[in-house]
Amino acid sequence: MAEDRAAAVRRLLDAVRAEGRTALTAPEGKVVADAYGIAVPGEALAADVDAAVAHAARFGGPVVLKIVSPDILHKTDAGGVVVGVEGADAVRDAFHRIVANARAYDADARIEGVQVQELLPKGQEVIIGAVTDPTFGKVVAFGLGGVLVEVLKDVTFRLAPLDTDEAAGMLDSIRAAEVLRGVRGAEPVDRGALAEQISRVSRLVTDFPEIAEVDLNPVIATPEGALAADIRVILAESVPKPRPTYGREQILASMRRLMQPRSIAVIGASNEPGKIGNSVMRNLVDGGFSGQIHPVNPKADDILGIKAYRSVADVPGEVDVAVFAIPAKFVAPALEEVGRKGIPNAVLIPSGFAETGEHALQAEIVAIGERYGVRLLGPNIYGYYSTWQDLCATFCTPYDVKGGVALTSQSGGIGMAILGFARTTRTGVSAIVGLGNKSDLDEDDLLTWFGEDPHTECIAMHLEDLKDGRAFVAAARETVPKKPVVVLKAGRTAAGARAAGSHTGALAGDDAVYDDILRQAGVIRAPGLNDMLEYARALPVLPAPKGDNVVIITGAGGSGVLLSDAVTDNGLSLMEIPQDLDEAFRRFIPPFGAAGNPVDITGGEPPATYEATIRLGLEDPRIHALILGYWHTIVTPPMVFAEVTARVVAEFRERGIEKPVVASLAGDTEVEEACAYLFARGVVAYPYTTEKPVAVLGAKYRWARAAGVLT
Structure with missing residues (x-):
């Protein structure tokens, strides 16, 4: 019977297409609705x-x-x-x-x-729909409906298809979720009927890829059911060609040779200072790369004292990576030689491809890569760093501080900002990778690799778009349970100009789809560049929380108020202090201080008061995270506070008690040194801000929930 219904929809869509139409009429929409059990009057x-x-x-x-x-x-x-x-x-x-x-x-x-x-009976108007998103493909929407739907924009999105349980979760994801549960004496709507409608729409658009948009608006939800007053179905002008896909093991095999190479060829290597080929060679040699380096230059016998080859075909033995440092117009023939040589990875530094309108030139190199099985990084990139391999394959400044943070960027300028931040903060990195035009290798390939890389503890990615949103989501869902993934998505309004034929299409034309689906994938979305970098630096430092109870201990009442605001802003929960714990805190603070939460010990207290209250916060198992607010005084100077705090945290860590501790230090410039001292010892601390430490703690909590560490 299901096959008969699908066949009826197929005949209908073919007939509509044969007439040169893309929009179904209302009676045709009724045929589709009946076939998929979408309830209509x-x-x-x-x-x-x-x-x-x-x-x-x-x-x-x-x-x-x-x-x-x-x-x-x-x-x-x-x-x-x-x-x-x-x-x-x-x-x-x-x-x-x-x-x-x-x-x-x-x-x-x-x-x-x-x-x-x-x-239809009176009830709550909602919208259910689906749209073909250019990044994520078929996406289902649910939200408040009616004539003001595009004004209110209280809507949430999920990847299609989804079952009724996943659909039911959408009902709680809109701002007006309480309305569906019944307010001011109204009965709750039939949530099961709504979830069923959402699920059926998701199956419809999955079964028929040529359906670009579906709009049920309004759907009248009542305690007895949910009926769609109107169904609008719009067909796509064309179905996009699927991009080549690679299996997980294929990706890992290629990425392993890219990130842990034993042999590198530099095509366009040069002895001339100022040339990109010279800079790449110097960085490889000076960076201490222990593998083989093969300069390729038909006009040189040696480069920096290393034997040069006229062609990559002349290089002896296997080569893992070919780094291109030649003008764009010469890349295609050189890439042919790389393919014939069987080199699995090409790092394409040159610009002058799609980013300058040379789409045909980029398409040519992509075709060559596909023909020979060569994975392409770039073009239009600064190169990449793999610090644990002492590998600096870039024409930018070198960086060699090893650590657990992997950073990627689509932009060269952002890549250099990443580098500068890492150097200033002494952030240890496992890799820094430029993606540029993403002609082939992109974020999902890197996520797959970094998810398995034992040197990587946190992944942070700047991106302007995703070529294949579904592949990225799949890779993120594999990675997030093991380590945090932070994303800075630039161009948040770029998709807004996309024409849409339905309310659902109009709602999906902004950043809402990215926001919802990245959140569903467990990705931590950073609001800005500095936030992305700070999250990446701080998240590996903080242990995972084991519960929701957050306590603020502060020496300044003003900081306590601002920290409390930041707690709310970041979706955290201030613990309601029970009477026995309140009395325990009061034993350490002066009569004019304030227990409760925040715990205000006041600014004139000596180091012993800070130590006693922090000890209590770490000792009590009902407290799951601490936020410290420090106020610079001569009684307790910044470095004294830092040393006391670090010592106490280390002592409890040795006893097996680990809780996330963040700190806000207000004071003169001495607090900067104190923050650096704390950060290096497992306490995420920032000077002159109450927002940043709490935002980092909030990011850690979001990851812990997404990873299933904290339910």
């Missing part, structure tokens, strides 16, 4: 006014009349909808009025008749 098509009267009489009670035209998508805008029509005379009047309005709206519109539909 009773309705019939009236070709003339007498048929409209007869249909209305059969339904009994008030009805809705809607114009049916393949050329009028937005019926309300055309004056093509009349609601609550009852009685023969009223039906006749509404019929003629709707047709006249449609003619006035579009004199050339084809009018097939008027749809007569049962009047």
